[in-house]
Amino acid sequence: MNDVNAPDAHSPSRWSHWRGLGGWNFYFLLKFALLWFGYLNFHALTNLVFLAWLIFPLPSLRLHRLRQLISLPIGFALLWHDTWLPGWESLLSQGNQLAGFSPNYLLDLLNRFINWQMVGAMFVMLVIYLFVSQWIRITVLVSLLLLWLNIVNLAGPAFSLLPGSSTTPPVVLKTSTPAGAVPTALDDTAPPTSANLTAWLNRFYEHERQRNTHFPTTLPADSQPFDILVINVCSLAWSDIDYAQLRSHPLWKHFDILLNNFNGATGYSGPAGIRLLRASCGQTSHSDLYKPTQESCYLFDNLAKLGFKEQLMMDHTGVFGNYLQELRDFGDIQAPLMSQAGISPELTSFDGSPVFNDGQLMQRWLDDRLKSSEPRTATFYNLIPLHDGTRERGSTQTAPWTPRAQVLFDQLDTFLNNLEKSGRRVMVLVVPEHGAALKGDKMQMSGLRDIPSPDITHVPVGIKFVGMKAPHQEQALAVETPTSLLAISELVSRVVDGQVFNAPNINMSVLTQNLPQTPVVSENDNAVVIMYQGKPWIRLNGGDWVPYPN
Template identity: 60%
Template sequence: MLNLVFLAFLLVPIPQYKLHRIRHWIAIPLGFMLFWHDTWLPGPESIASQGSQIAGFSADYIWDLVTRFINWNMVGAFFVLLVLWLFISQWLRVTVFVSAIVVWLVVSPLLPSFSLWPAGQPTTAAANTAVNTAGGTAIATNTAPANNDIPPQTEPPTSANLTNWLNAFYASEQKRKTTFPDALPADAQPFDVLIINICSLSWSDIEAAGLMDHPLWKHFDLLFKNFNSATSYSGPAAARLLRASCGQLSHANLYQPSGSECYLFENLAKLGFTQQLMLGHNGIFGDFLKELRSLGGIQSPLMDQSGLPVILQGFDGSPVYDDQATLNRWLQSLDKLNTPRTATFYNTLPLHDGNHYPGQSKTADYKARAQKFFDELDNFFTELERSGRKVLVIVVPEHGAALKGDKMQVSGLRDIPSPSITNVPAAVKFFGIKARHPDAPIIINQPSSYLAISELVVRALDGKMFDENDINWQQYIANLPQSAAVSENSNAIVIQYQGKPYVQLNGGSWVPYPQ
């Protein structure tokens, strides 16, 4: 309708030539704003909310981002259309055809719709959700959730129904939490917990980089294939992980205090685990370190970073430290601590968009960085195994890098938390156990999120798994909390409903996410 109003504004007769020209000058910014409104580009609210962070970008990185928005095929098509218009307009009034097209685009949705399906027959998508899922978990995870952890998705996906379901989801999540014991049993075995929080890594990114077969992914005990990070920005992602012991909060409520029972590291500290904090960067950009403390409840001092080799520079020019050197320093520091149990949070961002090698301005190749990071993490795992220490390592990426982009967002843009960005490779590995590791990683296909991580930590708290001669892995992962795929940023919400993604921007109506 806005396009029709704009067209009427352009076509209304104005006798005076001067006013006619003034209208043209006014139409240029109005047309640009209308064009921006009709695209999936970030709105003014989103840009304003990220303004302080955008100001920290280097000039080279800003130019890199700008060039990604230029679709040279579209530029070429526009040039061809311009030449055609200049040629045809000599004989025909193109305005008539343009007006007819705009009117048709506005009126056609209001015309009666026709369906090729007989009345009462389901569409293919609906029929697929009714398939008997007895054949296996992989099929079940692609259908509408049928689990007490997730509100039922039985109503048609109208905008009102999707909003009602989202409200029911958050109401349900408020009641969920992981129950930690008041104290560890007397015969509990000490061990360490290391949580590695990786920026810009999703299953979609791994596939796009051609690293699905990297040996690292074969060395985990457990591997989540349907883990939702619930956001596409670093600060909120880290806060959600550190509050993993309670159900998922809305984006707005994430910035409000939670009960002490929600903070994973606080729960571990009450049971004698000494908190430790490591970063593969300085934590200044976006006040990341401050948010870890204010939103995540982790107050331990930052591990010393002096002397760590700098392998990359961030998009803001800040240092990005070598991960293997950082992790090895952590491993060496454990021997100096006079404590039987530690819980360490490590956040790293070698894969973040805009990272470049020192002395260069061009963004470093993602695949090369990912290959190096996976190699280093795999090498560290080898060193950790040789050390003989009992360690529970949990890898939980913050979000993806949007390496491929899609119909709504160009590569690198994460304003909308799409499924390809928020489906991340969470994984678990035990070190120092007597029992054999699984021959291959046990794949967890059910829809999961941070509450499942907290539950896995609780189930291992007594440390007895490390001394068992045979670990019942299926019992360890049985009945893990499931979580619906709901992802949210300040201006966008994406949900999976009846097996399909839907998006809401700036509190507007829900629409199917373009596939």
């Protein structure tokens, strides 16, 4: 008697229904090409699982077609995951801000996002693939190459398929420090595995929680009144200055001190403003910026307790991204915004709002100080004419960055000259938020700052003492050790009694001696970049650490 459950000897085996990858071969070949040139954060095992899902034999042609349909969104999501593009969480969190962009700015970003040379190369690859696939089983080659990549990846979570190894980008912060300057807990001699890099970052934040600036409780009787003006410039990094060839501008000759290795620690304006206003404590993680902190962390609160009247000035409305409210809520600066009435709109921001003339605003600040009887003020001044997408009045096209920077530098130069002539005693600190990302790199296009790369966070910080009795040095004292926002607070605390303006001689080397040094750690919502063993490493969306591609 025949067994009814026995397989039919004439029916094909389930394992004979191998159909190959078909068009998915080009999908993987395209990824290999992008990986070769350093444009992917490739997840080898995930891609291997996806390949196995695509070629697993299915006897039913209907099931095979259904799998193809299901695979389309999966393949797109995996390709996005393999790129350096912002994660879905970041896009969702930035959704309201994207809605505030003007249509012309969105079109400009879209045009920059499309690399037409790369589109042309993809077309050539497609033609070659269609031609070669007539004679060669591409599925076998793709499968073997992906298997090989997984074997290579067993050595660690990060690898490079590039012809040469990843190197440090051309503009980086120096990491050499004097003996004993960096705590033993932050030693970076361990191999750069994901576990070691994560442990190092955790130790960094633990160490930073213990650091703060000590301000005096009261000023001495012989203290000298003066003003503090913090000029917080959006979209200005050393890489941008070099790109625009503006290092020789007269502006940089004004300063007494230049912090040449200063890390702004973020790529966005809101977090940058909060970090600066909380500069009196060590560096925190991005998420901790939006949590309560000690009262002693607020730089302007510390100055207010010593008799400095808080002032707030901007060349914009502060509405976009809820910027002004974030400064009040998380930076604890409650001073009313200085009036912009009568100030000419100079540019139009990326969201269509006016950007007021900074030369006029700075002159208004000086005129007010000359008229006021207030002995001490501390002013936070945020300005955005260099922000990406800013355009000339009446124009729909983004204005070139270099002419805008030239105008702003000229305005700052004129203001500092007028300040010198006025006789006011003022400590001026130019502290940029972050860079403009003029160059872009393999991780993100020009203007995008979702990943706080060294080119974006390595910003020029200049300090000028106007109205000193002591003669100024011919050249600014360059501080080359790695510093960040705590160094700003420390410098302010050292001169808060105003004696620097009354002394017959000032040694800037002594004034800047033993400034707090901070290893390079920069963080946005879903991206962390650190300098470890002299090279930048990046972690996206809480995943593994990989070398920052050059």
